[in-house]
Amino acid sequence: MPLIELKEVTKVYRMGDIDVHALRGVDLVIEKGEFVSITGASGSGKSTMLHVLGCLDSPSGGEYILEGIRVSGLGNRRLADIRNEKIGFVFQGFNLLPRTSALENVELPLLYDRAGRIKDPERKAVEALTRVGLADRLHHEPNRLSGGEQQRVAIARALINEPAILLADEPTGNLDTVTSMDIIGIFKELNSQGITIILVTHEPDIARQGKRMIELRDGRITHDHTVSASGG
């Protein structure tokens, strides 16, 4: 059973009288443990696809199957639960709560851990921050952290609920080249520990760090190939 399966997925936004076709029939299979980079021109549908994969948005047509569950067609409540249990998000803008310590920011998803899967939130949060190299910044608030550090806190937050997939939309978009590579290094490290990663980026250098590259154009997949070990 693949981790993710998209079958003929379409997404249409209605803007008044016009239909905007953000996705025009995407077929995709992603297995557990992959590191997929999604590239493409602006407006090609990368973010839209990531939102669908992350259950933040439902497709207009087609099917989305996540870990054997047919997600397309589920109600808002179930989608919220799936986001909490199976998905970790990392955004371009970090989206940390201001005036809230790194530790508390990381613990946030556990507030919605209705099943009570995660037992010891604080220990778990320290562990997640340690994994991203911030063991010494536990009580710092976002305004006292650098951009790279803030993004690491965001990654730790995405990790705390032990998600099946980590989704990142331009996670290095606000960072300089060196810091970007640090962040990608963390993703690679996490991937080597078995976490599936799907990363949207428009920077070819970053995209090449993944194991598999997918290119979108005008809502369709135009390229899908594994990255050679030599790195190209």
Next chain:
Amino acid sequence: MKWKSLVKVALRSIMRNRLRSFLTMLGIIIGVGSVIALLSVGKGTQSDISGRIQSLGTNLLIIVPASSGFGGVSWGAGSWNTLTMSDVDRLERDATLISHASPVVRVRGQVIAGRNNWYTQVQGVSPDYVDIRSWPVDLGAFFTEREMKSMSKVAVLGATVADTLFPGIDPIGARIRIRNVPFTVIGVLSRKGQNMMGDDQDDIILTPATTALVRLSDGKTVNSIMASAVSEQMVEPARTELGLLMRESHRLKENESNDFGIRTQTEINETATSITRMMTLLLSSIAGVSLLVGGIGIMNIMLVSVTERTREIGLRLAIGAREADVMVQFLVEASIISLMGGVLGILFGFAAGAVIGKLTSTSIVADPLIIVVSFLFSGVIGIFFGFYPAKKAAALNPIEALHYE
């Protein structure tokens, strides 16, 4: 979702905007505060007032000149002061439905006792006054009919006057000067406390009405006549009888209207309750308007808060908050603001009540039920007025909220 974290999140947001949160609470504080002040003072006052009306006397009837404005009676031209000692004599002789009657001659003046002096009210009355007002002496004796007839210069002091002029000294037998006229103190009245208007009833000196008329007043003006009906049932019939006797005594022709008015204890009672009722109504409307304004304030601030935290809401939705979680979060915040306002209002209300109580020497009643109800009610206001903003927050589209600028 865990309640502890919910409360923590809400408190953090409230503390982040301390001044704003406090201003938001103000309406609730004033609203709850006035309810509490009203109820705590009102409850005390009610029992005070009924006690004081009782202290006025039993089955009381008061005859006043029409000009004093009681009861809206018009008066005969050129005779605005119409009560005299002969009216009193007439009533005492012919009235069958009253057990006692006493003139009241009222003057104010300086009283000197040795080195002490005091400005107080002097009332000239008859010995019946003691029974009419159920106001016995504590020390010494009240004056008698004989002293009344002989216009003796004797005085019975109210407790306050006795305390002031004779601190720690037995005043019986002492000489005092009222408006420079020498009097002998023969008694001290028992303590009666304040009347409905909050005046100290013990700040008074009683002398025989005849003495007061001739020595202290103009020799003829009786300010009012107090009488006791023989029983409670006879108060109204007695009013009719006194009315007829007074008309005869004043030789009023059939087409002439009364040049006097008669009030009964029931009327005084009604006036007092209608005053309390008006106060209650006034304070309740202040409370109601404040609570409404307070509620709208909470709604307004919560809408601002939802807009300010759109990205946070988007994030929460993305990491697995259900719409209901977001809604509950904002409802909790609104209720906490409102409950804090409620608690401050309760404290403020009791403080205000205590001050009012001090000023008017009424007792304050702290009813735990009132506290609990006010507290719960302010919570309900928070939930009611927080509902729309919370609903709005929960209905946000997560993707749009996440990218809100």
